[in-house]
Amino acid sequence: MTVSYNKRPADDLAHLAWCLLVALRLAQQEGRAVTALQQHLFIMNWLSTAQKRKLFPKTVARDILWLLTQGRQHGSDARLVRKVDFIWRTSRNILEQQSALFRFAYFTETLKSAGWQDYLLSETEWVAYSRKETVRQAIYTPQAQLPLSFSELGELTAPLELRLTGDTEGILPLLTQYCLRAEQRPDEQGFHILMLMPDHT
Numbered sequence: 266m267t268v269s270y271n272k273r274p275a276d277d278l279a280h281l282a283w284c285l286l287v288a289l290r291l292a293q294q295e296g297r298a299v300t301a302l303q304q305h306l307f308i309m310n311w312l313s314t315a316q317k318r319k320l321f322p323k324t325v326a327r328d329i330l331w332l333l334t335q336g337r338q339h340g341s342d343a344r345l346v347r348k349v350d351f352i353w354r355t356s357r358n359i360l361e362q363q364s365a366l367f368r369f370a371y372f373t374e375t376l377k378s379a380g381w382q383d384y385l386l387s388e389t390e391w392v393a394y395s396r397k398e399t400v401r402q403a404i405y406t407p408q409a410q411l412p413l414s415f416s417e418l419g420e421l422t423a424p425l426e427l428r429l430t431g432d433t434e435g436i437l438p439l440l441t442q443y444c445l446r447a448e449q450r451p452d453e454q455g456f457h458i459l460m461l462m463p464d465h466t
Contacts, residue, residue, distance in 0.1 A: 277324045282353035285311055289346070305341040308349070309333065328352065347374070361444040364419030369461070372443045376404055381431070385411075394428075394454040402431035405456070414461075421463045428456040 288311055292298035298307040315321055316329050335343040351371050354360045360368060373383045382400045385408040397403060405428040414425040427447070429436065436459065440447050450458040 276356075277322050278328065278352055278356035281315075281321050281325045281328065282349050282356065285349050286353060289349075302341050304346055305336065305343070308345045309336045312336075344374070347371075355442075365421035365445065365464075366415045366419035368443045368445055369421075372440060372445060373404065373406075375439065375443075376402075394456065396428075396430060396455070400430070404429050421461065423463065425461040426450075427459045427461060428453075429459065430456060433457045433459075 285308065289298055289304065289307060292307050293304075298304045312329055312333050316326075316333065321329065332345060332348060335348065336345055351360075351374075354363065360371075377383055380402060382397065382403040384397065384403060384405045386395055386405055388407070388409045391405075391407040391409070396405065407426065410425060414421060414423045416422050436457075437447060437449065440459075440461075446462045446464065447459045448462055450460055452458060
């Protein structure tokens with residue numbers, strides 16, 4: 266599955282996300298959406314109502330459908346609150362103000378939403394080029410390298426190598442969407458290699 270993210274008009278997306286976040290906040294204050302499950306059910310009901318009544322422009326119909334599909338497939342594990350918050354931040358150009366670690370975390374979340382697997386490898390596994398043979402689409406990150414590449418503030422201070430398997434055609438554009446910069450390196454041991462680069466290099 267090729268990873269892709271189709272941009273929508275920023276104002277329409279921002280309006281959708283903002284309305285949902287405000288509605289959720291009001292429900293929380295009223296005690297109707299306190300737990301994670303309650304928040305999930307509230308968002309699903311809100312989105313279903315918005316879809317049925319066509320409350321928003323057609324330009325965001327696919328976004329509403331995508332969120333509903335995520336919620337139905339994964340239940341509360343879909344983390345819809347985080348996804349809607351991310352949509353709002355992205356559409357309002359707030360994403361680039363977040364730390365690199367924050368953006369990288371959302372990048373991996375998007376891959377997982379697209380059916381990818383995300384693996385943190387120990388130093389031994391990383392050196393041995395360990396991989397899950399039964400998994401086609403996967404991203405592998407060296408766990409020991411994370412605290413060396415990211416500062417306590419979440420800034421990327423040193424290059425971070427990523428190994429991927431599967432169709433990586435949309436990966437670089439997706440990284441750009443998340444305000445992350447990466448360089449493609451020669452394949453190794455059956456892996457596609459990307460080097461996540463600090464902004465200042």
